[in-house]
Amino acid sequence: MPKHGKKYAQLVKEHDYKAFYEPEQALALVKEGANAKFDETVELAIRLNLDPRQADQQIRGAVVLPNGTGISRSVLVFAKGEKAKEAEEAGADFVGAEDMVEKIKGGWFDFDVAVATPDMMGAVGKLGRLLGPKGLMPNPKTGTVTMDVARAIADIKAGKVEYRLDKAANIHCRIGKASFPVEKLLENYQTIVEVLLKAKPAAAKGQYMKSVTLSSTMGPGVRINPVKPLGK
Numbered sequence: 001m002p003k004h005g006k007k008y009a010q011l012v013k014e015h016d017y018k019a020f021y022e023p024e025q026a027l028a029l030v031k032e033g034a035n036a037k038f039d040e041t042v043e044l045a046i047r048l049n050l051d052p053r054q055a056d057q058q059i060r061g062a063v064v065l066p067n068g069t070g071i072s073r074s075v076l077v078f079a080k081g082e083k084a085k086e087a088e089e090a091g092a093d094f095v096g097a098e099d100m101v102e103k104i105k106g107g108w109f110d111f112d113v114a115v116a117t118p119d120m121m122g123a124v125g126k127l128g129r130l131l132g133p134k135g136l137m138p139n140p141k142t143g144t145v146t147m148d149v150a151r152a153i154a155d156i157k158a159g160k161v162e163y164r165l166d167k168a169a170n171i172h173c174r175i176g177k178a179s180f181p182v183e184k185l186l187e188n189y190q191t192i193v194e195v196l197l198k199a200k201p202a203a204a205k206g207q208y209m210k211s212v213t214l215s216s217t218m219g220p221g222v223r224i225n226p227v228k229p230l231g232k
Contacts, residue, residue, distance in 0.1 A: 020225040026214045027185045033219035034178035039070070040217040042178055042185055044192060046171045046229075047211040049204065056203045059171070060164040062142040063195045067184040068159030070177035075156050076100065077149055078116035078124050078138070087115075090150035091157060098123055104130060111136070115144045115152045135162075163192070171196065178216050189214070193229050 021029065027042070034040040050057040076094040077087035078101070087095045094100065094111055101123050114131065116124045116138040124131075124138060131137040138144040142162045146152050163171050175188040193212075200208050209226040224231070 018223070020223050022231040023189055023214075023224055023229070024182060024186055024231070026222040026224050027182045027189065029222045030214050030216050030219060031178050031182065031185075033222075034216035036216075036218045038217075040178040040219070041069075041071070041174050042176050042180070043215055043217070044171075044173045044175050044189060045211075045213045045215070045221070046193075046196065046209055046226075048165065048169050048171065048196075049206050049208055049210050050165060050169050050201065052165050052167055052169050054203065057201050058165055059196070059199050059201070060139075060141050060162075061195070061199065062144075062155075062160055062162045063192060064155050065159040065161060065175065065188040065191055067176060067180065067188050069161060069174050069188075070180060071174070073112040073156055074110070075153055076111040076114045077153070078114065078120040079149055080117075080120070083117050083147065083149055087149045087153065090153040092149070092153050101127060109134065109136070113144065113156050114138050115146070115149055115156075117147055117149065118145060121145060161192070163196070175214075190230060197229075 030042055048059070050059070052058065074093040077084070077092040078097060079087050079095060080097045084095050084097070096103070097120060104127055114136050121138070128137060143152055143155065161173050163173050165171060173192050175192060176185045197208070207227065209229055212224040212226045212229045213221040214224065215221040
């Protein structure tokens, strides 16, 4: 069992972390508990009443947070010709085609998000075993396989986050930094929750959200009522 520090233990003592809080209250508590020497990331974890083994109960996508994530992300674009030029002008950090494929095969992974034009997926697909486990493989469902590379880059730089149901039926997303005002964190939180509610599969039965928890990088989790995750 991991041992928590004194600050963490004190925070747990000061607040009833077994209770349910309204989203705005929960975010205020998360900010209060973010006492590390760095600007902690605020994270959202949602347990869904879905079976990840069933194809009709899979959830995956991306959403642009209205207030960004507070994290700078480097973008690699696989493209040729005019689309490569478009990517460079749009602010991509790295642009290339087969040369970038070979570079990655050689062990280079100094980027956070990969975008590819559809015509490049034949070559990029060969990197599946390398990029897939790292969550870096371009995918049409997250808008990273597209001809509109300029839009894709702009969205990523503006604070686009991806969400995907994991093997334990959880969704994990960052929603900003502890230095953000509560109002901005709340807007980001509501945006993601509303997207997930709309994405509820038709095959889902019973209570859709089983647990909703907010936390900072080093702080304890604060629970929100999963029946009314938007606090309404």
